[in-house]
Amino acid sequence: MLRQIKKTLDKILETVVIVCMALLVLDVLWEVFTRQVLDNPSKRTEELATFLLMWVALLGAAVALGLGGHLGIDYFVGKISKGKRTFIEIIVFLLIFLFAGYVMFYGGIDLVTSTFMLGQVSPAWQIKMGYVYLAVPVSGFFMVIYSFLGMCERIKSFYNGESS
DSSP: OHHHHHHHHHHHHHHHHHHHHHHHHHHHHHHHHHHHTSSOOOSSHHHHHHHHHHHHHHHHHHHHHHTTOOHHHHHHHHTSOHHHHHHHHHHHHHHHHHHIIIIIIIHHHHHHHHHHHHTOBOTTTOOBHHHHHTHHHHHHHHHHHHHHHHHHHHHHHHHTTOOO
16 A cells, blocks of 8 residues: 555656646747747746746655655665665665755745745745745655655665665
8 A cells, every 4th residue: 555655646746747847848948939039038937947947856856766766875875785785775765854854844844934924925926935935845745755665665675684
């Protein structure tokens, strides 16, 4: 059942990232078209591109972690002997869990709350910036889940005597 939940989360996150990336590409193409062809650049496209890039980057990091493709894990852990690899992966997932939980999720909620309380709005779109900054705690939440699941899988394989 846990695997099915993870697969569902993977699909949802991947779909959101794909949609955001497609919107980002269309937005940048429109910006180039209005600037170069119409000689009248759109005022909102650059701001939208910034917001979408933030969501793509943060949610994409969560997707990469969920798929086990995080650069830090793959590159450095791949250099360690197989006997120590599982133990090091447990520590890495624990550190990611702690960072994502405290800095991204807890700190992100504080950031979003503060931004809403201050009433900060974007210059071009006039939307509350708290909605934009929601990318931080949302991606932090998913990174906490994925790092916890990764840590549990590694602990199980560590105690079963398997090495990755």
